[in-house]
Amino acid sequence: MSEVLLNIDGLRTEVEGKEILKGLNLQIKKGEIHVIMGPNGAGKSTLANTLMAHPKYKMVSGEVIFEGEDISELKTDERARKGLFLSFQHPEEVPGITVENFIRSSKIAIDGQLIKFLKFDKDLKNNMKELKMKPEYAKRYLNVGFSGGEKKKNEILQMLMLNPKLAILDETDSGLDVDAIRIVSEGIRMYSNENNAVLIITHNTKILENLKADYVHVLVDGRIVKTGDASLAEQIEKDGYEAFREAAI
Numbered sequence: 001m002s003e004v005l006l007n008i009d010g011l012r013t014e015v016e017g018k019e020i021l022k023g024l025n026l027q028i029k030k031g032e033i034h035v036i037m038g039p040n041g042a043g044k045s046t047l048a049n050t051l052m053a054h055p056k057y058k059m060v061s062g063e064v065i066f067e068g069e070d071i072s073e074l075k076t077d078e079r080a081r082k083g084l085f086l087s088f089q090h091p092e093e094v095p096g097i098t099v100e101n102f103i104r105s106s107k108i109a110i111d112g113q114l115i116k117f118l119k120f121d122k123d124l125k126n127n128m129k130e131l132k133m134k135p136e137y138a139k140r141y142l143n144v145g146f147s148g149g150e151k152k153k154n155e156i157l158q159m160l161m162l163n164p165k166l167a168i169l170d171e172t173d174s175g176l177d178v179d180a181i182r183i184v185s186e187g188i189r190m191y192s193n194e195n196n197a198v199l200i201i202t203h204n205t206k207i208l209e210n211l212k213a214d215y216v217h218v219l220v221d222g223r224i225v226k227t228g229d230a231s232l233a234e235q236i237e238k239d240g241y242e243a244f245r246e247a248a249i
Contacts, residue, residue, distance in 0.1 A: 004027060005029060005165060005166055005197050006028040007027050009063045010061060011050065011059065011061075011063075013043075013058065013059055013060060015057055016056075021047060021223075022043075023062070023222070024219075024224060030195055032197050032214045033188075034199050034200070034217065035216045036200070036218075037218055037219070037233060038219035038220055044170070044203075047201070050064075053074065053076045066084065067165070081110050083165030085158075085166065086170065087152075087170060087172050091151040092142075093143040094143065098140060098141060098142065099140060102142045103157070104120060106158070107161060110162060125138075128157060132153075133157065142154070148176070149180040152184060153184065156191075157187075159187070160191055167197075169200045169201065170201045171203070173202055173207040174202075174204070181210065185207055186210070188200075205237045212230070213229070213233070214229075215227055215229065216228055216230060216233045218244045221245075
């Protein structure tokens with residue numbers, strides 16, 4: 001039986017005094033790929049930001065257990081060191097810091113030790129090649145002047161280099177063309193193994209055409225109202241969320 005990596009029990013989260021997550025439950029085991037889908041405003045990004053302790057998102061009650069430890073009181077950097085990673089829906093531009101330096105500094109901060117520069121450089125180049133990123137992008141400032149697709153590939157590059165235990169991907173496929181979605185999916189497959197897990201948050205079924213999900217969850221009005229396999233995403237593509245909205249009432 002796979003080891004439980006993340007267990008969320010009765011999670012309630014407020015944003016600026018408004019309750020968004022209303023008793024959410026979710027369990028993720030090592031080796032699994034989970035997908036959360038839902039209509040706009042359901043709480044998908046709120047879940048991602050709550051898991052990474054964004055200060056705007058106030059956890060009111062519930063438990064977030066990661067590898068058997070309650071991480072509810074941990075700050076963002078502490079959660080990152082435990083092995084959580086969040087790929088942003090809208091990656092920020094950071095002038096003055098190159099992609100290479102950002103990833104190297106992040107890896108040192110998370111691992112808590114110096115890195116072997118030759119191995120780091122080789123891994124960076126290999127991963128960029130797999131993601132079809134031009135080598136010169138490593139020397140460019142983080143996301144500055146990058147297209148939407150390049151920014152999302154850069155998030156996947158960070159995931160591959162930092163190698164977290166749980167990767168939370170918040171609409172990584174948003175705004176991407178078919179080729180870019182295929183490349184991002186390949187990056188997720190390269191990362192995924194029996195010792196880690198992936199939580200993909202999306203409203204688009206396209207990424208699932210190139211990726212095998214173990215579980216698909218439907219999030220409506222702050223709660224997961226339905227869980228199934230990949231066929232559930234096909235049902236959503238065909239019929240929308242109306243039936244799930246009715247189930248949430």
